Amino acid sequence: MARRIRLLALLAGMVLFPLPAPADEESRVTLLLINDHYTIDAVDGGKRGGIARLGTLLKKIRAKDPETLFLHAGDFISPSVESIFLRGEQMVGAYNALGLTAATFGNHEFDFGDATLRLRMKESRFSWVSSNVYDQATGKPFGGAVPWIVRDVRGTKVGIFGLTLPETAIMSSPSQQVEFRDPFDAARLAVAELKQQGASVIVAVTHLEVAADEKLAREVPGINVILGGHEHEPIRREVNGVLILKAGSDARLLGEVVVTVENGGRVTGRRDRLIPVDGAVPEDAETATLRDSYLDRFRRELDQPLARTAVPLDARTEIVRTRETNLGNLIADIMRTRTSADVALMNGGGIRGNRLIPAGTLTRGDVFNILPFPNVIVAVR
Numbered sequence: 001m002a003r004r005i006r007l008l009a010l011l012a013g014m015v016l017f018p019l020p021a022p023a024d025e026e027s028r029v030t031l032l033l034i035n036d037h038y039t040i041d042a043v044d045g046g047k048r049g050g051i052a053r054l055g056t057l058l059k060k061i062r063a064k065d066p067e068t069l070f071l072h073a074g075d076f077i078s079p080s081v082e083s084i085f086l087r088g089e090q091m092v093g094a095y096n097a098l099g100l101t102a103a104t105f106g107n108h109e110f111d112f113g114d115a116t117l118r119l120r121m122k123e124s125r126f127s128w129v130s131s132n133v134y135d136q137a138t139g140k141p142f143g144g145a146v147p148w149i150v151r152d153v154r155g156t157k158v159g160i161f162g163l164t165l166p167e168t169a170i171m172s173s174p175s176q177q178v179e180f181r182d183p184f185d186a187a188r189l190a191v192a193e194l195k196q197q198g199a200s201v202i203v204a205v206t207h208l209e210v211a212a213d214e215k216l217a218r219e220v221p222g223i224n225v226i227l228g229g230h231e232h233e234p235i236r237r238e239v240n241g242v243l244i245l246k247a248g249s250d251a252r253l254l255g256e257v258v259v260t261v262e263n264g265g266r267v268t269g270r271r272d273r274l275i276p277v278d279g280a281v282p283e284d285a286e287t288a289t290l291r292d293s294y295l296d297r298f299r300r301e302l303d304q305p306l307a308r309t310a311v312p313l314d315a316r317t318e319i320v321r322t323r324e325t326n327l328g329n330l331i332a333d334i335m336r337t338r339t340s341a342d343v344a345l346m347n348g349g350g351i352r353g354n355r356l357i358p359a360g361t362l363t364r365g366d367v368f369n370i371l372p373f374p375n376v377i378v379a380v381r
Contacts, residue, residue: 026260026268029153029201030065032058033247033255035073035229036106038080040094040291044355049251051094051291053277055284057254058098067153070099073229073246074106074164074207077120079352079372081302081365082294087112090294092123097290100126102149104162105133105142106207106229110172111373118143129162129205132186134179142178148190150197156261159199161190163206163216165230183208184219191222200265203227210235210244217242224267225257232317232354234274243272249354251277302365309362315353315370327351327370339379350375 034054042050062068072095077088088109095103103126109117121128121143128145135142148161165171166180174180187204194202206213206228213226217239225243228235232249247255253274260269313327314320320328328346336344353369 026262027154027156028065029156029158029259029261030061030068031203031225031227031255031257031259032061032068032070033073033227033245033257034070034251035207035227035247036075036232036249037072037091037251038076038078038108038352039082039250040090040294041082043250043252048276048278050277050283051098051251052283052285052288053281054098054251054254055287056281057275057277059284061256062099069101069151069153069158069160069203071101071160071203071205071227072103073205073227074104074162075108075229076103076106077117078108078111081368081372082298083112084368084372084374085298086294087116088120089123092120093294094287094290096123096125097287101151102127102129102160102162102205104129104205104207105145105164105168107165107168107171110168110174110178113173114143114175114178121145129160131161131163131190132166132181132183133164133168134181136177136179147186148194150194150199155263156201156265157197157199159190159194159197159202161187161194161202161204163187163204163208165208165212183212184216187216187220187223191220195222200261201225201259201267210237210246213237213244214239217244224259225270227255227257236272236274243270245272245274247274253277302363302368304364305361306364306367307362309357309359312359313357315351315355315357317352317354320348320351322348327357331371335377339377341379 040051076091082090127149129149130141130145131147133142141147151158163183169180191202201224202222204223204226206226207230210231213228223242228246231246234248234253235246237244245255247253254277255274257270257272259267262268314325315327319325332344332346350373352372
């Protein structure tokens with residue numbers, strides 16, 4: 001009888017105080033990536049992208065994993081038609097509403113100068129993470145950014161740091177007070193510090209060329225995932241056991257990486273995908289209302305007709321950056337005629353829009369979309 005009572009007591013204790021989970025039990029960390037996202041509206045004639053579709057996908061993913069980390073690999077303050085008027089206010093507002101976890105600087109974050117970027121950073125409800133962009137006056141990361149962050153996801157510490165290509169100093173418009181440090185030295189320091197803080201999963205959020213991302217994977221041990229931007233094309237590579245993922249541009253795709261980690265902190269696996277953000281994804285009503293509130297502020301001005309074209313004009317990125325196009329010729333001819341020059345040169349990278357513009361009416365919005373940068377023409381005699 002006494003043995004039976006002791007057995008019942010033992011079983012009751014197991015119910016009240018369950019045994020600890022096995023040491024090899026795994027948890028998961030969900031990472032989402034967006035990069036080079038310039039407009040809050042849909043692109044490709046409304047067929048892809050748009051913050052309203054992103055809103056739907058994010059709610060669906062977070063319903064399955066509320067502790068999802070949503071990261072931006074840079075380039076969203078500029079360039080776009082909206083940013084000509086709002087200087088990136090609409091993008092920060094959108095990502096505040098979408099619950100962004102953290103962003104790093106892309107080169108275009110500095111297009112409007114230091115002061116505007118600082119203002120956008122103050123408006124942000126997400127973290128700005130940069131391990132290699134510093135303010136020389138303070139010796140600290142620019143604008144109140146932090147060099148790295150650590151997030152606890154169901155007991156797993158996830159370390160996140162950010163890197164920006166040093167060529168931003170000449171590609172965009174930062175002041176001379178902004179220092180772009182060597183990204184590889186910065187990465188080594190960040191990884192060491194994150195390891196010291198107990199991070200089991202280390203994520204580099206980068207705005208670098210993919211060759212630099214590959215070098216980072218080869219030369220800086222300890223990184224598990226590199227979530228990148230800058231190329232505008234979807235890229236997936238594995239180098240030295242490190243996943244490098246880039247999600248194209250303008251929110252046509254949403255990158256997702258799920259990392260599995262055992263209780264001891266060892267990464268045991270991962271899976272990844274690029275989720276299409278297209279017409280199969282319905283718009284989230286709340287996010288669509290936010291989008292329209294921004295677009296309505298200047299839509300009437302953008303809809304003003306300026307000219308007509310009898311033929312389609314080619315503004316596709318892969319074309320204007322690699323060869324002669326009728327749109328590039330048109331812009332160069334206008335520059336040459338306006339300045340009475342013999343020859344005019346147009347930088348293909350300055351022609352934006354990334355679409356084949358159909359024959360018909362060209363509006364003020366079309367022109368701003370094609371030429372969103374506040375550049376000037378220089379005549380040399």
